[in-house]
Amino acid sequence: MSSCTHSGFQPLFLLAALASACGEGALESGSSADDADGAFLFGETGGDGTGGSGLDLEQDALTFGDPGGTGATGHDTGDGGDTPPGPPETDFDGGAGGSTPPPVTDPDAALPPPPDPDAAAPPPPPPDPLADCPRIRVVNTGGIGLNVRPDPSTNGAPLGNLPDGSVANVLAIVQGQDVDGNATWYEVERGGLRGFVAGTWAQCIGPAMPGERDDVFLLPFGCGESFVVTQGNNSPFSHNGRGAWAYDFSMGLGTPMRSVKPGTVVHAYAGTQPGHPCYDGGGPECINDANYVVVAHPDGSQTLYAHLNAVHVGVGAEISQGQHIGDSGSTGWSTGPHAHVERQEACGRAFCNSIPMGFADVPGDGMPVEGQTVTSENGCGG
Numbered sequence: 001m002s003s004c005t006h007s008g009f010q011p012l013f014l015l016a017a018l019a020s021a022c023g024e025g026a027l028e029s030g031s032s033a034d035d036a037d038g039a040f041l042f043g044e045t046g047g048d049g050t051g052g053s054g055l056d057l058e059q060d061a062l063t064f065g066d067p068g069g070t071g072a073t074g075h076d077t078g079d080g081g082d083t084p085p086g087p088p089e090t091d092f093d094g095g096a097g098g099s100t101p102p103p104v105t106d107p108d109a110a111l112p113p114p115p116d117p118d119a120a121a122p123p124p125p126p127p128d129p130l131a132d133c134p135r136i137r138v139v140n141t142g143g144i145g146l147n148v149r150p151d152p153s154t155n156g157a158p159l160g161n162l163p164d165g166s167v168a169n170v171l172a173i174v175q176g177q178d179v180d181g182n183a184t185w186y187e188v189e190r191g192g193l194r195g196f197v198a199g200t201w202a203q204c205i206g207p208a209m210p211g212e213r214d215d216v217f218l219l220p221f222g223c224g225e226s227f228v229v230t231q232g233n234n235s236p237f238s239h240n241g242r243g244a245w246a247y248d249f250s251m252g253l254g255t256p257m258r259s260v261k262p263g264t265v266v267h268a269y270a271g272t273q274p275g276h277p278c279y280d281g282g283g284p285e286c287i288n289d290a291n292y293v294v295v296a297h298p299d300g301s302q303t304l305y306a307h308l309n310a311v312h313v314g315v316g317a318e319i320s321q322g323q324h325i326g327d328s329g330s331t332g333w334s335t336g337p338h339a340h341v342e343r344q345e346a347c348g349r350a351f352c353n354s355i356p357m358g359f360a361d362v363p364g365d366g367m368p369v370e371g372q373t374v375t376s377e378n379g380c381g382g
């Protein structure tokens, strides 16, 4: 089986042959960068092989959304709102001044003014302009990153640079120089670097997840959950060639899959639905039918989550570490319910060469081996 190393671009018929021989391979349909046709090979070790069928129909509805927002809303033109509005002007002293008696035709003229239920209430707290934008992620700079400036304009020399995809805490939202039609600037802080960045290349994202440790990889399932690794890295069964650095975790159908790091969804496929012959697993004929999500991370790598029954995020969604991105299944070439997770180089496609990934919540070098039970700290409260 050690000869089962193949990768790259090869004719589909050859790949199919290799796949049949080796159980897994690196496949691209070669037609385009679009994943919808995603030729995809995962011959996999399932868990106990009890690919229950007909389960969890309610979990299979596709829900594509973008919880990250567009970053273009809710910006307060104020500078932090440190002058809360005073109590509303309550001027209903009709007749208190006494100089202009009300018209006699007013039936209420002789009555005292009705009590204003809000008159005695404290003024409402000023809206927090950062409530919808506690952090920003640098987007779409084409790899050159986003300069951090001493003031909200491009005049001052940059104090530093935030890489594409990186995240910074927002200290204030201000108006400054108009850059490509956007005058919003964010005062941000990241790792001791503090200054202003242009909103044109910053997308608002939510607060950090509890216990988020976004500089490390955490296991792709929920806090405190334990699962067995049924195939580790460099396994002759199917983790070789392009996908050598992959993990299979045995888990029941419908287990929430969680992102190992923050990032952006760059590929997603959910075309295999109940009733499809490859929905409950299958052989090599199902190599192109696994549902999956791929998340790109600020460090330049991406992670793939495959054999999903349900996909809960759409391409472009900004997600946090620990965010629920889909539910495990047995779609595609799979011998039973499990999750296949691997880290890859980013190559512009959903299936790139895999690279090592160690989890901070796995003892030792962080790289679990076949038969090892691992327990996730992903999303655990700090």
Ligand SMILES: [Zn+2]
Residues within 6 Å of the ligand: 042, 043, 044, 045, 231, 238, 239, 246, 247, 248, 339, 340, 341
């Ligand atoms: Zn696998």
